[in-house]
Amino acid sequence: MGKKPKILFISHSVGGVDVWLRLVLANLNPNLFDIVIIHGFTDTNKVFLNKENKPLKEYKIAIDRNLHPWKDTKAIFQTISIVKNEKPDLIHAHSAKAGIIGRLVGVATNTSVFYTPHAFSYLSTSNKIKRSFFLSIERLFSKFNNKILATSESEKNRAIVDVHYSPKKVIVFNNCINEISDIKELSIPQTWPDEYICSVGRPSYQKNIEFMVEVIKRVTLEKPNVHLVLMGVGFHSPNLESVKAKISAYNLEKNITLLEWTERKDVFHIILKSRLYISSARYEGLPYSVIEAMALRKACIVTDVDGNRDLIVNNQNGLIIKEDNTNEFSNAILELLEDENRRQQFEANSLKLFNEHFNIENTIHNLESIYKTEAEKKS
Known part of the structure; x- marks a missing residue:
């Protein structure tokens, strides 16, 4: 068996992004890929595990939710250093901040990049000036050498129609989860009626x-x-x-x-x-x-x-x-x-x-195929 493709994930790992990452890592076939994770100092202390319940290699950098020019610049250079050391075949960046860092680093290191917005940042405000500013940033980065890996058909359409990505540069892998079974009794007091x-x-x-x-x-x-x-x-x-x-x-x-x-x-x-x-x-x-x-x-x-x-x-x-x-x-x-x-x-x-x-056990092979196809382009 030849060398496995290496995928490097970048995220501020909270909320839905953290859920996505942990679900995917727990379902990807560990025999197909080497995995490295970059995330923030303050987002999560919980270890990332693969399908075999083994800890994955991770780095922490100065990345968080809010805009901090000094921290963000530092995070970019930290990521460049990690990428040069790890030499991944593919970077997969999640959400707005990590998406900017990942795409800049992809250009700096000539590495293929997938960007998953998890809802584009310009949708997060009703302020027309802010909305226009955030959309302008997304449109600027759409010109870079990266692809969108959308979480839904709606997100794919946003990428093409609003952000102006070429349809050839947008792929969909629906958010999905494992089947939910073995529901436990509440660990907290029920303070609400039985019908709700x-x-x-x-x-x-x-x-x-x-x-x-x-x-x-x-x-x-x-x-x-x-x-x-x-x-x-x-x-x-x-x-x-x-x-x-x-x-x-x-x-x-x-x-x-x-x-x-x-x-x-x-x-x-x-x-x-x-x-x-x-x-x-x-x-x-x-x-x-x-x-x-x-x-x-x-x-x-x-x-x-x-x-x-x-x-x-x-x-x-x-x-x-x-x-x-x-x-x-x-x-x-x-x-x-x-x-x-x-x-x-x-x-x-x-x-x-x-x-x-939306059952990940039935769909994870689609993501494995997407990763494999993109990573092999570097070979």
Whole structure:
């Protein structure tokens, strides 16, 4: 057997990026590739493991979420040094900051680069000046010698239509997860009713939780005892106080439970026992929380945005609602809570779609083929 291609991953490994990386590393065939990981000093202390549960080689550099000219410059030179030492066949950079570093380093070292945005940075703000600035940066880097490895068809379309990547330079590998089984009992006290709907999302511009509170307020006019359990609150939640204020103003403290932190096994338990899963996001890459809900047989009601529309087929495994339409969203919740037959049909379709398109055990060979094809071009 010849020398295995070496892939070097660069990321600020938090949130969905960390989930993506750990899932892929735990499923890639270790006999096919050598893996090296670069991530930040402050993002994660948890070891990265391969499919055989063996620790992978990693480096830590001065990379984090926010803009720091000195730190970012240092991170670029640190990465150049690592790449020159490791000589990877392929760099795979994740999210905006690592994407810039990875693409610059790719040019400096003549190394092939994949960039996965996990939702392009220009989508993260309503400020037109900032949005234009972030989009200009993405368009500039699209001229470099790199390819997009999109997490969804929506992200692929953004790359081509908005960012102006050539269609030949955009590939799709859907976010996907392992089948969820062996659900454990809650490790935390259940402080909410047995009948509830749920969501996962930190209070932020992206997740638009204020809109979700507005929807619940409207639902209570018809169904006063409706209850929402919102998970993922706490870590990097810039709009948390705004959400709490709105809950208080509408007297919804008895209708909404905010879970600031809980283990993944608890998240799965809560989703499994819920009546519905909802998402009010303004944009997504391809949201793991919705994929998890599908894997757990949930009917979903989601906003009609990138990522959500790649997972939910309207009137098949859930309902898609135009953004900011509180009437339509609240009516959809009421409808599915009352119509058990329709909800159960959506649930069965969610699991079917998950297994066909978003079960990593069925799709990882596609990513292995993508990596192998790109790495061999260097040979």
